Amino acid sequence: MRKLLFITFSVFISISSQAQNKKQMIFQAEIANKFGDFITFSNDQNKQIKKIQINKKGVFKDTMNIATGRYLLSDGNEFTIVYLKNGFDLKMKMDAKNFDESIVYSGKGAAENNFLAKNSIFEEQTDIDSLLASPETDFLIGMDKKKADDLKRLEDKKLDPEFVVLQKKSIDNNYNSIVKYYKKNYEANLAKSKLNNTASPSFDYENHKGGKTKLEDFKGKYVYVDVWATWCGPCRAEIPALKKIEEKYHDKNIAFISISVDVDKDHDKWKTFVAEKQLGGVQLFADKNWNSDFMKGFGVISIPRFILIDPNGNVVNSDAARPSNPELQNVLDSLLNQL
Known part of the structure; x- marks a missing residue:
């Protein structure tokens, strides 16, 4: 990441596997009120790996050969996390003016990506600032509860097992990074009140x-x-x-x-x-x-x-x-x- 600019559960933590299926994946979308003429996909290094032109109606379709993992899909200044895997035939509908709340997926790979779309709303609603300003005991209790809630939402047998593994690793990494941040900056949080x-x-x-x-x-x-x-x-x-x-x-x-x-x-x-x-x-x-x-x-x-x-x-x-x-x-x- 850049500097630790904000601590929130919407931090982009992507873990990709190196294994690839021979079969490519198809990604298509209908984007109402698009912000730009292109959408881009970036990896966990924030490196752009794919740029796709959107037509005037906000529609695009493309075929990719891609490593299984979580990626950042961006339209102008807005972005969402997607899970991509060869063999998927994924369709997305979205209104860019109501970005996160309007995203809906269908087709093969929809279950995992609808999970991520809904999860991003949970993450943005998390009042992490209140936790960071809490005494250590309350902070850890709150973080443990958040982690348990995140894991509970993964209890769906219809989700791709590989996706579940990646998501659990992301939850663990996110938890550890926030705890580390808290311990490092607790004195700074106390200094705010002064x-x-x-x-x-x-x-x-x-x-x-x-x-x-x-x-x-x-x-x-x-x-x-x-x-x-x-x-x-x-x-x-x-x-x-x-x-x-x-x-x-x-x-x-x-x-x-x-x-x-x-x-x-x-x-x-x-x-x-x-x-x-x-x-x-x-x-x-x-x-x-x-x-x-x-x-x-x-x-x-x-x-x-x-x-x-x-x-x-x-x-x-x-x-x-x-x-x-x-x-x-x-x-x-x-x-x-x-x-």
Whole structure:
């Protein structure tokens, strides 16, 4: 992976076997509202292994000779994990504007890939940030339960045995990586709370609408900061909830700021994503991405990350609730009622 940009169960951990069947596989799809003219398949090294052109109707069909394993299928900025194996005759239907929730497979290989499609939704709904902020005993109990739930979902005799083996290895690797991350960064998580009630680090970033915007421009208002990136699945999953929060509080004394930590080479991708998704609030692009002073000041090492700052520029919560968490509205209502 790149840097450990976020810890979530949607981390792409792919384990491929080297054995191949002589028979090739067929993959075809109908994609409504496609983002691009091509879809790509990448392996666990994030290396593109196949690029297929999609016609104007969003349809494509291709034959592949491929090693059995898990791959990343991408359409523009969106992606999903697929299980491919020679001998499969796989058909996918999807609406790219409702990417994960709309994916449905049919044909040989459908059972395994429908499992992965549904599993990605479970993963994005996992509140890993709460676990990472928990005491060690609670964290381990929560992780053990998550692992048990993941394994239980595999209890289907109709699934390809080779797929089950790969998926169990992925679950084990994911569990171990998150536990390792927790132990390494527990002190950093504790340090977040020490930032509360202190002066917030500032920023002065490029604004999607033009010019630059700094924290001081919002003095006198509460500021809810969303640190995200276009490639981050859990970040994208929060967008609908964030839009609803922005709409509810649009006439209140609070500003909603989204700061992208995409790398410089993805600057244009960020601009396009914000426009296509019609993202609201104030959309900013961090200089030096992860090495920006604001990110380092808040110890941002995983995303999505939400920060709440008061009208005087002091930190209310350096690790605030997500938009999808009902607790956020309770907090905002309480604070705004005090003004």
